[in-house]
Amino acid sequence: MNSGIIKEQAKDGDILKFQGNPAVSGGESGTANGNAQMIRLEDIRMTYDVGDISYEALRGIDLDVGKGEFLSIMGASGSGKSTLMNILGCLDKPTSGRYFLEGRDVSNLTSDELAEIRNKKVGFVFQGFNLIQRLSVVENVELPMYYSGIPSKEARDMAMEALKLVDLSDKGNKFPNQISGGEQQRVAIARAIVNNAPIIMADEPTGNLDSVRGADVMNFFKKVNAERGVTIILVSHDKNIANYGRRLITVKDGVIISSSIIEANL
Amino acid sequence: MKPVKFVFFLDLKSAYKTFIRNKIRSFLTILGIVIGVGAVIATVSIGQGASEAIQSSINAMGANMLMILPGSSSLGGVHSGFGVLPTLTLRDAYAIRKLPAVKTDSGMMGMAQQVVWRGNNWATLINGANSTFSEIRNWPVAKGTFFSHGQVVSAANVAVIGNTAATELFGLINPIGHTIIIKNIPFTVVGLLSIRGFNAFGQDQDDIVVIPITTMLEKVAGTTWVHAIAVSAKSAKDTSKAQSEITALLRQRHHIPAHKASDFFVRNLTQIAQTANSSANTFTVLLGSIAAVSLLVGGIGIMNIMLVSVTERTREIGIRMAVGAKKKDILKQFLIESSVLSLFGGVLGIGAGMGISSAISAFSPLKTIVTMEPVIIALIFSLCVGIFFGFYPAYKASRMNPVEALRYE
Numbered sequence: 001m002n003s004g005i006i007k008e009q010a011k012d013g014d015i016l017k018f019q020g021n022p023a024v025s026g027g028e029s030g031t032a033n034g035n036a037q038m039i040r041l042e043d044i045r046m047t048y049d050v051g052d053i054s055y056e057a058l059r060g061i062d063l064d065v066g067k068g069e070f071l072s073i074m075g076a077s078g079s080g081k082s083t084l085m086n087i088l089g090c091l092d093k094p095t096s097g098r099y100f101l102e103g104r105d106v107s108n109l110t111s112d113e114l115a116e117i118r119n120k121k122v123g124f125v126f127q128g129f130n131l132i133q134r135l136s137v138v139e140n141v142e143l144p145m146y147y148s149g150i151p152s153k154e155a156r157d158m159a160m161e162a163l164k165l166v167d168l169s170d171k172g173n174k175f176p177n178q179i180s181g182g183e184q185q186r187v188a189i190a191r192a193i194v195n196n197a198p199i200i201m202a203d204e205p206t207g208n209l210d211s212v213r214g215a216d217v218m219n220f221f222k223k224v225n226a227e228r229g230v231t232i233i234l235v236s237h238d239k240n241i242a243n244y245g246r247r248l249i250t251v252k253d254g255v256i257i258s259s260s261i262i263e264a265n266l
Numbered sequence: 267m268k269p270v271k272f273v274f275f276l277d278l279k280s281a282y283k284t285f286i287r288n289k290i291r292s293f294l295t296i297l298g299i300v301i302g303v304g305a306v307i308a309t310v311s312i313g314q315g316a317s318e319a320i321q322s323s324i325n326a327m328g329a330n331m332l333m334i335l336p337g338s339s340s341l342g343g344v345h346s347g348f349g350v351l352p353t354l355t356l357r358d359a360y361a362i363r364k365l366p367a368v369k370t371d372s373g374m375m376g377m378a379q380q381v382v383w384r385g386n387n388w389a390t391l392i393n394g395a396n397s398t399f400s401e402i403r404n405w406p407v408a409k410g411t412f413f414s415h416g417q418v419v420s421a422a423n424v425a426v427i428g429n430t431a432a433t434e435l436f437g438l439i440n441p442i443g444h445t446i447i448i449k450n451i452p453f454t455v456v457g458l459l460s461i462r463g464f465n466a467f468g469q470d471q472d473d474i475v476v477i478p479i480t481t482m483l484e485k486v487a488g489t490t491w492v493h494a495i496a497v498s499a500k501s502a503k504d505t506s507k508a509q510s511e512i513t514a515l516l517r518q519r520h521h522i523p524a525h526k527a528s529d530f531f532v533r534n535l536t537q538i539a540q541t542a543n544s545s546a547n548t549f550t551v552l553l554g555s556i557a558a559v560s561l562l563v564g565g566i567g568i569m570n571i572m573l574v575s576v577t578e579r580t581r582e583i584g585i586r587m588a589v590g591a592k593k594k595d596i597l598k599q600f601l602i603e604s605s606v607l608s609l610f611g612g613v614l615g616i617g618a619g620m621g622i623s624s625a626i627s628a629f630s631p632l633k634t635i636v637t638m639e640p641v642i643i644a645l646i647f648s649l650c651v652g653i654f655f656g657f658y659p660a661y662k663a664s665r666m667n668p669v670e671a672l673r674y675e
């Protein structure tokens with residue numbers, strides 16, 4: 001993968017706003033939604049209180065993500081990437097600022113309302129796979145449907161279809177500890193997309209994998225993005241992994257310091 | 267709308283899997299419930315067995331029955347049965363019969379005697395009674411007839427025989443019409459009593475031969491004193507009236523001055539049996555509540571292990587929350603899990619309790635009865651224990667922060 005070319009756009013004085021690139025539209029996503037807005041963050045701040053001292057992990061993030069985008073986030077350890085991801089994925093609420101998801105303000109919802117949004121809109125893929133060991137592969141994939149009340153037979157069909165997409169049709173009855181790390185991460189991808197959630201949040205998805213399996217997993221992200229038009233937001237330390245995306249932003253000390261289009265992937 | 271069935275089924279399945287994965291731990295957790303429920307079922311079955319036995323002896327005694335015994339109640343009323351205190355006679359019984367609140371009477375005398383039929387010997391209870399015996403004791407004959415009033419008046423040599431005595435003497439032969447020998451006196455068997463079984467004190471009530479009280483006094487015992495007079499009041503309401511009428515009558519007949527104690531006493535047997543019954547019930551309730559305490563202890567055990575389980579599965583809770591589980595979903599999952607645990611304990615406990623109860627029946631003179639009621643109550647109770655003691659751990663799980671739960675190692 002080649003490094004991207006940085007195109008910064010300055011707006012409104014000192015606030016930097018990074019727009020999704022309109023050039024991403026059409027093509028892979030197959031729909032005319034490239035311009036449509038998926039996510040909009042306005043001056044998102046996150047302060048952690050640890051004892052007497054408080055630490056500001058995010059210091060004013062403005063970000064737009066379009067439908068069907070594949071966005072990579074890079075940054076040094078402790079720069080606030082995971083904190084940002086948790087807010088984007090509605091796992092956490094920002095201390096201040098506004099977050100619009102598909103046009104709806106979700107910055108001040110209750111925890112159950114956020115759970116509902118996670119269920120319908122967001123799929124997560126974590127570094128540590130995060131599958132439930134007690135449940136079989138297909139049961140893990142069914143989990144989101146379980147909480148959205150889809151009948152079991154339908155849920156099973158949808159889960160099998162999602163497993164097929166990640167080439168794991170034959171592993172449905174295995175348990176997580178009976179398959180490889182790469183396969184586990186593909187199960188996590190299947191779980192993320194099974195409920196037709198429009199967004200996948202992937203925090204260091206290849207962090208526990210060797211480069212071959214990592215590349216394998218990344219190709220499935222690309223496939224899901226291309227075939228289903230799923231918006232993907234990926235956090236990675238690894239430049240090679242980040243370069244699977246079509247846009248790259250860099251976070252430093254809780255602010256976005258650069259945004260660039262990875263032209264090789266357009 | 268959420269299809270409740272699917273959700274519930276998956277939670278059940280998950281609870282079952284957790285249970286299976288930690289077999290020993292789960293078993294130890296529910297042991298308290300098993301012991302508690304088992305103890306409740308066993309004690310209640312003993313109590314119900316006792317009540318039933320008492321109830322059946324009330325029925326066996328006959329309705330509204332009073333017993334007049336010689337001696338003084340202030341002496342404690344202990345009655346040896348064979349050493350007769352000479353205060354009551356058949357004439358007393360005949361006088362009592364005429365009282366307004368009294369329906370029938372039977373002077374009674376019992377003694378253990380050897381009975382012989384064609385070389386077969388059997389020691390049994392010979393009971394002298396009136397022709398009203400069958401009615402007072404609510405005890406019909408199975409074959410033949412009971413001896414008549416005329417046979418009592420003429421002190422006839424006739425006998426009605428209980429089933430056990432009949433079997434011992436006659437085997438399979440129909441005893442009616444045969445002649446048995448008691449104390450060298452021949453008696454013609456005119457009736458066979460229906461089977462009564464054992465009474466509450468473990469006595470075989472069928473091991474008996476009943477002969478007219480007159481014959482008993484004149485020919486067998488050679489005395490005019492009876493052991494007891496059994497009286498049947500006209501109705502349940504009349505028992506205490508009958509009691510005072512009898513007392514007044516007998517004091518007058520025995521010429522007892524007002525300042526002296528009676529030389530007899532009247533026992534209301536139904537009342538005594540009912541008192542015994544209610545104290546058996548009290549005993550059952552007491553034992554049952556002690557057993558219920560161990561259910562509570564079992565509940566605390568469940569709470570403890572559920573807290574451990576919630577902590578162990580923090581990450582799983584985070585994952586479930588990440589894919590969209592709401593607070594109530596997590597709460598429900600852990601509540602179902604604790605309920606399944608304690609219900610399973612309840613089922614095992616019921617099995618254990620029934621086992622203990624039938625073992626007691628088989629190896630001791632106590633009779634036990636397991637009815638549906640305590641089984642259902644035990645099930646509901648163990649379900650409640652599961653929900654009550656599972657609530658705090660489940661609540662704790664449902665309040666976790668998803669980000670922190672996902673980070674938990």
Ligand SMILES: Nc1ncnc2c1ncn2[C@@H]1O[C@H](COP(=O)(O)OP(=O)(O)OP(=O)(O)O)[C@@H](O)[C@H]1O
Nearest residue numbers: 048050055057075076077078079080081082083084
């Ligand atoms: N729950 C928390 N309480 C206190 N401080 C926190 C908490 N979570 C994160 N932080 C702090 O916020 C900053 C950003 O953390 P974050 O996890 O977002 O970093 P990151 O960019 O994901 O790092 P890494 O690449 O190591 O995963 C760090 O300094 C971290 O110590």
Ligand SMILES: [Mg+2]
Nearest residue numbers: 081082083203
């Ligand atoms: Mg991180």
